[in-house]
Amino acid sequence: DARVTQTPRHKVTEMGQEVTMRCQPILGHNTVFWYRQTMMQGLELLAYFRNRAPLDDSGMPKDRFSAEMPDATLATLKIQPSEPRDSAVYFCASGPGASYEQYFGPGTRLTVT
Amino acid sequence: GENVEQHPSTLSVQEGDSAVIKCTYSDSASNYFPWYKQELGKRPQLIIDIRSNVGEKKDQRIAVTLNKTAKHFSLHITETQPEDSAVYFCASAGSYQLTFGKGTKLSVIP
Numbered sequence: 001d002a003r004v005t006q007t008p009r010h011k012v013t014e015m016g017q018e019v020t021m022r023c024q025p026i027l028g029h030n031t032v033f034w035y036r037q038t039m040m041q042g043l044e045l046l047a048y049f050r051n052r053a054p055l056d057d058s059g060m061p062k063d064r065f066s067a068e069m070p071d072a073t074l075a076t077l078k079i080q081p082s083e084p085r086d087s088a089v090y091f092c093a094s095g096p097g098a099s100y101e102q103y104f105g106p107g108t109r110l111t112v113t
Numbered sequence: 114g115e116n117v118e119q120h121p122s123t124l125s126v127q128e129g130d131s132a133v134i135k136c137t138y139s140d141s142a143s144n145y146f147p148w149y150k151q152e153l154g155k156r157p158q159l160i161i162d163i164r165s166n167v168g169e170k171k172d173q174r175i176a177v178t179l180n181k182t183a184k185h186f187s188l189h190i191t192e193t194q195p196e197d198s199a200v201y202f203c204a205s206a207g208s209y210q211l212t213f214g215k216g217t218k219l220s221v222i223p
Binding site for chain 2: 033042091099105
């Protein structure tokens with residue numbers, strides 16, 4: 001049963017530090033999405049990629065967030081510098097591309113103190 | 114951009130009863146409507162989806178209906194069980210980008 005994997009699962013860091021979250025999409029999937037989930041805002045799309053090319057990152061604060069896909073098996077989301085308001089669960093999802101289905105990873109719970 | 118409204122935000126039902134969650138969307142170009150179930154501390158899981166060329170789809174105890182004219186779609190769960198307790202999200206898409214509703218917390222009372 002193929003699944004999206006994410007690391008780390010939990011991260012506690014101090015304000016101002018750099019945070020890097022990693023995602024391994026399901027093998028063969030060519031669309032990758034980054035979401036942020038908070039109680040107040042729900043699930044928000046931050047960025048997404050198709051065939052490793054960024055298609056939309058309008059949901060990200062550009063001054064501190066960056067998303068990349070160095071290769072087809074790895075997507076990264078970086079926050080530099082981190083702020084307490086970035087505390088949330090960050091989900092990666094991937095999809096086969098031929099349809100709109102998306103399958104979520106287990107998430108990274110980020111706490112910025 | 115697309116806007117998805119989901120109701121109710123919380124729903125309590127007795128075990129064995131049915132549960133219905135409703136969503137409306139704004140973009141008439143949307144043509145894909147998935148539903149996700151998220152248990153506490155877990156990932157959202159795709160449980161059923163429907164495309165705009167279909168009016169209804171069933172999978173065992175869950176079903177989804179779509180009314181494209183009215184721009185609304187619904188999730189129906191029959192014979193609810195305690196393990197159905199979770200937050201359910203609807204979403205819509207006209208391309209690869211999903212827009213999610215705010216979620217419905219379903220509690221099934223044994």
